[in-house]
Amino acid sequence: MRRLLTLHAFLVYLFLYLPILVIVALSFNQSRRGVRFTGFTLDWYRALFQDPRVLEYFLNTLTVAFVSTLVATLLGTLLAVGLVRYRFPGKGFLSYLLYIPVVVPDVVMGVSLLLLFALAREVLGFPRLSLLTVILGHITFQVAFVTLVVRSRLLLLDPALEEAARDLGARGWQTFWHVTLPLAWPGVAAGALLALTLSLDDFVVTFFTAGPGATTLPLYIYSSVKLGVSPKVHALSTLIIGLSAFFLALGYALTRRRV
C-alpha cells in the first residue's frame, strides 16, 4: 500500500515537471521544431534580448503588477479592518460582493469590465483602453483576494489587545497603527504577495481590458503561440520559470527561518 502511494506520488510529480523540463531543454536546442536535440545554443536567448519590444512588455507587466498590488493592498486592508471591526448598513451585501471576483470565471469578469469601460468612454469620454484600464481591472480582482486574506487574519486576533490599547489611552488611529496593523501584518503581506502573483499570471482580464501599447508578457506569449511553436517563447518561458522558482524558494526560505 505504501509503495503504491509512493509510486503514485512519483508519477504525479513527473506529470507536473515533465512539461516544464521539456520547455527548458528545448530553449537550448538548435533545432527549431521537434524534440530531437541537435545541439546546444543560446541563440534563442540572444534573439529574445535583441527584441526591444520584449523589454517594453516586461516593463508593462511589472508596472501593472506593482501599481495594482499597491492600490489593492491599501484598499483591501482598510476594507477588511472595517468589515471586521464595525457594523454598518450594507455590510452583508458587501461581503457577498467580495466573492464575485473570486468565483465568477475570468472571461465573464473580463467582458463585464470591457462593457464598463466602453460605457464610460461613451458617456464620460474616458478612459480609452490602455495600461490604465488593465491596472483598474487587476485591482478589481486583487481587492477581493486581499480583503478575504486580511479579514481571515483579523478574525484570528484577540479583540482584548485593542481594548487594552484603548484602556491605556490610545486614540482610534493610534490603536490601528500600533496594535492592529502590526498584528495583521502577516495577513497583509500574504494578501499582497497573492495579489502580485495573480497580476503577473493574469491573461484573461488583461486580454479584454488592454488597448494598443498595453501589451504584457502573457499577451505577447499568447499572440506568439497563436502563430505556432517558437523557440523564442521557450527561452522567455524558461526565464519566467527561473524567476518564479527563485521567488518561491526565497519565500520558502524566509518562512522556514521564522518557524
Place this chain on the structure above:
Amino acid sequence: MNEAATPWQRAFRVLVTVGPGGLWLLVFVLLPTLLVLLASFLTRGPYGELTGPWGFHNYAKLFHPVYLEAFAQSLLVGVLATLISALLGYPLAFYIARHPQRDLLLFLLLLPFLTNFLIRVYAWLVLLQREGLVNALLGAFGLGPLVLYPSFFAVLLATVYTFLPFFVLPVYASVERLDWQLLEAAYDLGARPVRAFLHAVLPQTYPGLFAGSVLVFIPAMGTFVVADLLGAGRVVLMGNLIQQQFGITRDWAFGAALSVFLMGFVLLSLYLYARLQGERGLKDLV
C-alpha cells in the same frame, strides 16, 4: 466595542476604512455585472453597437444545438477534470501529509503552479504536437504518430494540469487535521482496511474533497484559453463562445447572454455546494 466613540466618530471610521474599497467594488464589480445583465436583453446594431429592441431573444438563441453542444462540452471538461484531479490528487494529499519532508513536497507542488498559466498550457502544446515528445515516445514503441493536438484530450489534459494543485491543497488541509485514532478504533473493532477507510477516514476529508471539486470545476468550466490553444477551434467551450462574441463577431448582446448563463450556472453550483457544506464552506474556498 467603541463605547468611547460618538456616532459621528464611528461613521467617520467606517467611511475611512470601508469607503474606498466598498466604492471600488460597487463601481468595478456590481456595476459591470449589472451592465452585462442589461446588455443581454439588447440587440446587436449594424456596427456592432448595442441598441434596442429589448427582449429575451439572446436567451432564446442559447437553445440552438451549436450552443447547447458548447455548454455540454464545458460541463464535460468540468466534470472529467474534477474526477481526474480527484484520482490524482486525493492519494497525493495523503502521501504529502504523511511524509517527513512535507514542506518540501508542498513547495514542489506549488512551483509549477506559480509558473505563468499560459506557459503551462503552451508546454502541453509543445509536448503533444506532431513532432513532440509524446509522439516521439510512441514512435519508439512503433506506434503513431497520433494526432494528439488539437483535440478534446489535449484540452482535458492541460485543464487537469493547470488546476490540479487547487484540488490537492484543500484535501491536504483536511488530511492534516485528520483524527487517526478513529482509524485505529475501526481496526480494533474488526473492520477491514477498505471498510475502515470508508467509515473512519473518507468522511473526515469531505470538506477538502468538496472544496477541491469546486475549485477545479468552476475554473475548468469557464476557461477559454486552454481550449483556444489546445482545441484550436475544434473544441469550443462556453468561454470560447463568449470571447468570440466580444471579439470577431462583435455581438456583445449575445455574448452578454452567454456570460449571464455561465455566471448563473456557476453561482447555482456554488449555492448547492454552500447548502451541502454550510456557511463555513464558502470561507474554506479562499
